Amino acid sequence: MNPKKILPLALIPLTGLSAQNTVTSDSRPNIILFMVDDMGWQDTSLPFWKERTPLNERYHTPNMERLASQGMMFTQAYACAVSSPTRVSLMTGMNAARHRVTNWTLEKNSSTDRKSEVLQFPEWNVNGICQVPGIPFTYEVTSLPQLLKNSGYHTIHCGKAHWGAIDTPGENPHHFGFEVNIAGHAGGGIASFYGEQNYGNRVDGKPSPLQAVPGLEKYWGTETFATEALTLESLKALDKAKSLGQPFYLYMAHYAIHIPIDKDQRFYKKYIDGGLSEKEAAYAALIEGMDKSLGDLMDWLEESKLEENTVIIFMSDNGGFSTSTQWRDAPLHRQNAPLNSGKGSAYEGGIRVPMIVRWPETVPPNTRCNDYLIVEDFFPTLLDMAQVKSREVKQPVDGISFLPMLEGKQTDDNRRALYWHYPNLWGNEGPGIGTTSTVRKGDWKLVYYYETGEKELFNITEDIGETTNRATQKPRLVQQLSKELGEYLRNVEAQRPIFKTTGKMCPWPDEI
Numbered sequence: 001m002n003p004k005k006i007l008p009l010a011l012i013p014l015t016g017l018s019a020q021n022t023v024t025s026d027s028r029p030n031i032i033l034f035m036v037d038d039m040g041w042q043d044t045s046l047p048f049w050k051e052r053t054p055l056n057e058r059y060h061t062p063n064m065e066r067l068a069s070q071g072m073m074f075t076q077a078y079a080c081a082v083s084s085p086t087r088v089s090l091m092t093g094m095n096a097a098r099h100r101v102t103n104w105t106l107e108k109n110s111s112t113d114r115k116s117e118v119l120q121f122p123e124w125n126v127n128g129i130c131q132v133p134g135i136p137f138t139y140e141v142t143s144l145p146q147l148l149k150n151s152g153y154h155t156i157h158c159g160k161a162h163w164g165a166i167d168t169p170g171e172n173p174h175h176f177g178f179e180v181n182i183a184g185h186a187g188g189g190i191a192s193f194y195g196e197q198n199y200g201n202r203v204d205g206k207p208s209p210l211q212a213v214p215g216l217e218k219y220w221g222t223e224t225f226a227t228e229a230l231t232l233e234s235l236k237a238l239d240k241a242k243s244l245g246q247p248f249y250l251y252m253a254h255y256a257i258h259i260p261i262d263k264d265q266r267f268y269k270k271y272i273d274g275g276l277s278e279k280e281a282a283y284a285a286l287i288e289g290m291d292k293s294l295g296d297l298m299d300w301l302e303e304s305k306l307e308e309n310t311v312i313i314f315m316s317d318n319g320g321f322s323t324s325t326q327w328r329d330a331p332l333h334r335q336n337a338p339l340n341s342g343k344g345s346a347y348e349g350g351i352r353v354p355m356i357v358r359w360p361e362t363v364p365p366n367t368r369c370n371d372y373l374i375v376e377d378f379f380p381t382l383l384d385m386a387q388v389k390s391r392e393v394k395q396p397v398d399g400i401s402f403l404p405m406l407e408g409k410q411t412d413d414n415r416r417a418l419y420w421h422y423p424n425l426w427g428n429e430g431p432g433i434g435t436t437s438t439v440r441k442g443d444w445k446l447v448y449y450y451e452t453g454e455k456e457l458f459n460i461t462e463d464i465g466e467t468t469n470r471a472t473q474k475p476r477l478v479q480q481l482s483k484e485l486g487e488y489l490r491n492v493e494a495q496r497p498i499f500k501t502t503g504k505m506c507p508w509p510d511e512i
Contacts, residue, residue: 028387029359030241030310031153032250032297033378035090036290037083037160037189037258038343040320040336041352043287048075048354049338049464058276060267060288063295064356067314070365071358072406076372078418078440079318081343081350082426083188084162086317086375087253088129091163091176092141093379093397097421097437097494099139100125101163104188106210108165109137114425118451119435119506122423122495128164131175135168142393144379146177148249151388154241158182158234159253160189166210178251180240182233187211190255193262193286195224213255225264227256227286231293235300242304247386254293257286259321264289308360311385313378316353318343323428340431340466346420346447347432347466359385363406371411372440373402374418381406398492417441419488423450423495432466435497437509439485446481450497450506455482479510486510 041048042055046064080086084104085096096102103112105128113121127137131146145155157173161184164170171186178184191200191211198220200212219229234252241248263278264285271281294314301307322335322342336342339349357363376399383391384403404411420438435450443461448454457471457478471478486508496505 028153028247029385030248030250030306031148031382031385032252032310032312033382034294034297034312034314035087035160035251035253036314036316036354037253037255038318038321039257039287039290039316039354040322040342040349041339041354042336043257043320044291044354046073046354046356048073053337055335055337058280059284061291063291063298064314064354066298067294067312067356067358068366070360071312071356072363072367072369074355074357074369074371074373074405076370077315077353077355078351078372078374079316079353080375080420081318081345081422083160083317084128085422087162088139089374089376089399090378091143091145092129092139092395093144093376093393093399094139094141094395095374095376095398095419095421095492097419097489098396098398098492099129099141100495101128101139102422102495103424103426105162105165105170106186106188108167110165112427114427116425116435116451116500118500119425119497120500121425121435121497124424124495126165127168128170130164130169131177132169135170138164138168138170139395141395143176144382145173145249145251147383147388147391147393148386149177149179150390151386152246153386154179154244154246154248156180156182156234156237156241156248156250157184157253158237158250159184159230160187160255160258161185161253162188180237181215182237183213183215183230184253185214187213189258190226190260192260193226193255193264195219195222195226195229199226199229223265225262225266225289227254227264227289227293228266230254231296235296238297238300238304242306249382249386250297252293252297254290256290257283257320261286266292312356312358313382314354314356315375315378316355319345319348319350319353322349323430323433338465341433342430344426344428345430345432346422346434346436346438348460348464350432351420357406359406364408367408369405371402371405371413372418373405373413374399377402415442417484417488419485421489421494423497435506437485437489437494439481439488441481441484444477444481446478446485446509448482448485448509453507453512455509457481482510 157178267285336349341349380401
């Protein structure tokens, strides 16, 4: 199989990035990007909606509340519907339709698509991204941490990577410019959060599962929950970073709160005592353990007298898991209410995520931003924060810096169009889960389903739960958004599935 090259891999100047003057390294901020796995918009005691919800009352995240009191909450932050596309877009600044890592990666040359009786899926970049040429089914890129490292930042990766398949260059964070790698590999989850179970690693000579996390051997056989082990190791790495005398970038990418829903005993009992079921109590404890990690990092910054010159960005890689009652004792597909559905879905529950930015002297404390943004915008924004001047990369950049939002300036960003493209089929079922392309522009959102040709139109501002399809009422708007979506997908050379019965490609959104 020979994946189609999207654009020549010559050096291409970044677009959409503001120029910066050269500065001395000691005047630039440290940056901590705190990425949570599968955390839904409502998996917190911090309300991102206009009112508190029952889920906000259930969970206990005091350090998210603390971070928000010191910074800015983003109520309309968007990721992709599953992990790898989000993480690749963050690392490269590209939209998923362009980089073609449109589903989650794991084994070399192997697709993770669920089978369909109707559609044959395109040959997407199943091996992820890499920084060297000649690897099949990858997109060659210059990564965000590489640019930061080149400009003088000390770069640390901790936790989940998930940018490239096993036995490809993209599986190892070191290959992307991270000087330190703590427990990062190709796996998209964790086999076990329990130190007593060696985080899934076998010691009896039998093969360990692919999701067994490497690099935490010192905690094997102990009662150290994986979230805590990662935090302890990140704090040691920060101690070292402080001694180096250069700004640092910590990508703190937790495996929590992804399945398995293991019980973090530090917090589990209080939720059981509060009346939750075992599974819901375990889930709530996972969330609070993640929140404690955030607090520990914030405490370290204060104790190290670095809090005034450190940016903290809190984000999730996709919406909360909401497609099965097997582990969540709540109404089916409503675990992210008021949003509809969850991970894997084109609906808001799958792509809208919690986000907070704290940046002393730049971001006003205790503020909210209701403008929308998407994950590829992180790439140019972090480069702006780090005042990186040399920005030549191998890939085109779709993201737009949201630095003006952080500075409280008026923008036109709520009039720009955001795009999602998923020519694949995820592993679970639920509302909005399918082979889709989606556009959000202003108040309106159009979802197009390749298998059926159906189009759904929602007014997100008035109908955040996407309960009322307005497509038949507003045919001109459907036509307009379909045209914009189709033109964008063709412009970035997005891929389409094929109908098995005819061997023909599915129509673009504006061809039906």
